[in-house]
Amino acid sequence: MTLIAAKDVVVSFGSTPALRGADLSASRGEIVAIMGPSGSGKSTLLHSLAGILAPDSGEIWFDGRRVDTMGEPERSTLRRERFGFVFQFGQLVPELTAEENVALPLLLGGQRRAAALRQARAWFERLDLEGLEQRRSGELSGGQAQRVALARGLVCGPEILFADEPTGALDSLTGERVMELLVASAREHGTTVILVTHEPRVAVYADREVIMRDGLVNTLTPDRIGS
Numbered sequence: 001m002t003l004i005a006a007k008d009v010v011v012s013f014g015s016t017p018a019l020r021g022a023d024l025s026a027s028r029g030e031i032v033a034i035m036g037p038s039g040s041g042k043s044t045l046l047h048s049l050a051g052i053l054a055p056d057s058g059e060i061w062f063d064g065r066r067v068d069t070m071g072e073p074e075r076s077t078l079r080r081e082r083f084g085f086v087f088q089f090g091q092l093v094p095e096l097t098a099e100e101n102v103a104l105p106l107l108l109g110g111q112r113r114a115a116a117l118r119q120a121r122a123w124f125e126r127l128d129l130e131g132l133e134q135r136r137s138g139e140l141s142g143g144q145a146q147r148v149a150l151a152r153g154l155v156c157g158p159e160i161l162f163a164d165e166p167t168g169a170l171d172s173l174t175g176e177r178v179m180e181l182l183v184a185s186a187r188e189h190g191t192t193v194i195l196v197t198h199e200p201r202v203a204v205y206a207d208r209e210v211i212m213r214d215g216l217v218n219t220l221t222p223d224r225i226g227s
């Protein structure tokens with residue numbers, strides 16, 4: 001069953017076309033990698049699907065509801081309650097400890113501090129982060145910080161995780177470990193993952209790859225289009 005879909009989505013930034021009629025859908029529990037050259041529209045499509053950006057035209061659907069016609073408060077609730085995010089440079093809040101960073105989406109959702117921190121701590125073992133709960137982001141390695149960011153993306157039990165170059169700032173071995181943990185957590189919880197990546201070795205973790213070119217999604221595999 002389709003959980004999320006973009007239909008004929010058009011987005012321009014001033015006179016720059018970013019999406020020129022992009023289509024993409026993903027089923028519940030499916031891991032989809034969006035690949036393609038720099039500037040082809042990958043992040044713009046991800047932001048449109050996630051309700052961060054309202055397209056100029058076209059439709060975004062999530063779980064049977066139109067997202068692009070919702071008001072910002074409703075989209076914001078959707079993002080907070082049902083979506084998770086992880087970006088290239090983790091973007092942890094430097095003033096907070098690792099466990100506070102993970103607990104942040106729960107605290108923003110109105111959970112009490114003690115319960116939120118308890119729930120956050122459970123992720124440290126799952127993601128090989130035991131002992132790092134009290135560190136601040138400046139005291140973590142890139143791979144550790146990105147696993148903390150992943151825990152923060154997953155702590156609310158999202159139905160979809162949007163991951164924009166989640167391993168882009170990591171060396172290949174560390175990146176593979178992050179991807180293994182991301183995929184294992186997604187599989188365990190039946191989470192759909194929309195993954196933007198430049199790297200074929202990251203895309204192999206997905207169930208399906210799509211290639212973007214010039215603001216359009218080409219659903220043929222790289223082998224079939226000979227690149």
Ligand SMILES: Nc1ncnc2c1ncn2[C@@H]1O[C@H](COP(=O)(O)OP(=O)(O)OP(=O)(O)O)[C@@H](O)[C@H]1O
Pocket residue numbers: 013016017018036037038039040041042043044045
């Ligand atoms: N905020 C913005 N303002 C102006 N132009 C933008 C903005 N965001 C994206 N663009 C332009 O839209 C097009 C698509 O950008 P997008 O970031 O979606 O591509 P991408 O495939 O994710 O690229 P990369 O792999 O380099 O991150 C590009 O031409 C880009 O310059």
